[in-house]
Amino acid sequence: SQQGEEDPQALSIQEGENATMNCSYKTSINNLQWYRQNSGRGLVHLILIRSNEREKHSGRLRVTLDTSKKSSSLLITASRAADTASYFCAIGSYNNNDMRFGAGTRLTVKP
């Protein structure tokens, strides 16, 4: 069962624009991760943010975590056509040992 809810479900932007995706959850968490999946392929890990962290950066990616609002956001700056993919948040719940994926956001970046 998924523990994260993502919005929007789909996002279409022009190359060069920024893309923001959000993930909300209901439980207390140990950590939250973001993964990318190109069509029909395996998932690639992007960033892991722990419950005591508020923001992390990796290249053009910025992830924020607000545990009071039980939400996280992934910002991709200066998007490229190659960023076209599905993006999933994955919740590491405090109550479970494992990690559960949200429904995902399908991002399309038009050249």
Next chain:
Amino acid sequence: DTEVTQTPKHLVMGMTNKKSLKCEQHMGHRAMYWYKQKAKKPPELMFVYSYEKLSINESVPSRFSPECPNSSLLNLHLHALQPEDSALYLCASSMPGLAGEYQETQYFGPGTRLLVL
């Protein structure tokens, strides 16, 4: 080597067939996972092996039978599958964490796309 490999890439099987999916990693990870992913849906956890022992079985039907012969290999044996089992099957691996044992970064293989006729 941060690669997880899966074979075969594609598999078509009838409902009476027996087939196996294979997964291999050489990163020294001690946790390995099977996920099932239907089109336009997130991956759903099926099984977790930790130190070669089955740790989590998410109430998966017995027609799916996992096996972990050693710390680098993970198999998924398939028998008498149904058409609704057609999906992308993903293998992943990670090092177990201290808190939230299976919540550290997971490395995924490219998946096996299975079609059951």
